[in-house]
Amino acid sequence: MKTIEIEHITKDYGQHRGVFDLSFDVRKGEVLGFLGPNGAGKTTTIRQLLGFIKPDQGKVNILGKDCFEQADEIKKSLGYLPGEIAFIDSMSGMEFIRFVAKMKKMKDLGRAQELMEQFELNANGKLKKMSKGMKQKIGIVCAFMQDPDILILDEPTSGLDPLMQNRFVELILSEKRRGKTILMSSHIFEEVERTCDRAVIIRGGELVAVDTMESLCSGKQKRMEITFADTAMAAGYVSGFAKAVQDEQDGRRVTMKVGRDIDEAVKKAGAFTVVDLNVHTQSLEDFFLHFYGGDQS
Structure with a gap:
């Protein structure tokens, strides 16, 4: 069963920036690596999946629903970690987590507490004084704390040290065992190799390859x-x-x-x-x- 479907989408910003006739899918219970250099079109694709922008051509669906027209409904079962997280610097980390939980209509922060312990996060400090790594941990907590069935993660370990990168891999493998569907954009290839079932490779906004990790690794x-x-x-x-x-x-x-x-x-x-x-x-x-x-x- 296909949970995420991207069918022949084009979003053209001119000067060959954007994505062009891009098609791939993410199957239920699969971890899919979404790979490409900076400027390849990964974030543009993800923004269309989140309903932030509408493709010029083609269709983007999650659970059979149009990502632009039915974005609010889709987000109820979706966890999202953006490449650049928009924080409210006047808040503490914990205040921000509670703020996001309130927007998601969450009443229980038990899962958030588990994630903070897993990533050794003390979220009481002010966001404006936090390091990139600390902020990234807060982003991870916010993406996973609602226990969503689908996760879209844009460079999820950016700023994390090797120990925390390993903790993140453990988290992904745990979610995978629980049947979660995950689309993960990443530049850390060990991370992709250890967690993903398949990989989509794009360059210049165009599809270059889609294959299983087993097949890709056997070709090394x-x-x-x-x-x-x-x-x-x-x-x-x-x-x-x-x-x-x-x-x-x-x-x-x-x-x-x-x-x-x-x-x-x-x-x-x-x-x-x-x-x-x-x-x-x-x-x-x-x-x-x-x-x-x-x-x-």
């Missing part, structure tokens, strides 16, 4: 480095494996890039005496540079 290249007992063995291996290159400094060492053919590379090495083997896996970030145009190899 690996650099294999094998050291043989002597140079003759290394040369013998290279002669039978076109991708392999014998090291000029140490003739016993061979390096090569492998992807899905790693099994073949290892088995062929078994015909010789191997004294050392290292495999360096390409990061998902490097892999995505191919889609972003940063790596033309």
Whole structure:
């Protein structure tokens, strides 16, 4: 079942800014990573899902309801964390959380208290004196405290330290187990790799790829480095494996890039005496540079 549906939307701001004929969906109970460089159109897409702007063309639906025409109804079951949170600086963090809870017609702040403990947040200080990380924690509390069925998160760990980023990953995995539907824009690729079922990649406002994380990760290249007992063995291996290159400094060492053919590379090495083997896996970030145009190899 599709919870979020984006069908051929275009929002053109001129000079190729915006999104163009963009289509993808988020299925019930799925965590979908929404990836692209700054200016790719991620926030423009999310603003249309929230009903803040209307597409020039195409349709945006959540739970079968039009995101612009029925925005108020949709927001009852939606948690949202914006990329730039609009705080009221004269308030304390706790006053702001209560303010948001009142707008959401919440009477119980039990879930908010749980989240504050999870993220080690003391929300009593004034917002204007808080760090970016502290403010981000308050944004997370406000997005999740109503226990919504659907979450739309725009760069949710911006400003968080590595420990809190890990706590956030734990939160997403917990919500995923509970069947929540989550669309998450992120630049932190380990975060995406650990939490998402699929990823949508956009560039210049246009769709580049949609695939499962399993498929994307299996396509990542690996650099294999094998050291043989002597140079003759290394040369013998290279002669039978076109991708392999014998090291000029140490003739016993061979390096090569492998992807899905790693099994073949290892088995062929078994015909010789191997004294050392290292495999360096390409990061998902490097892999995505191919889609972003940063790596033309």
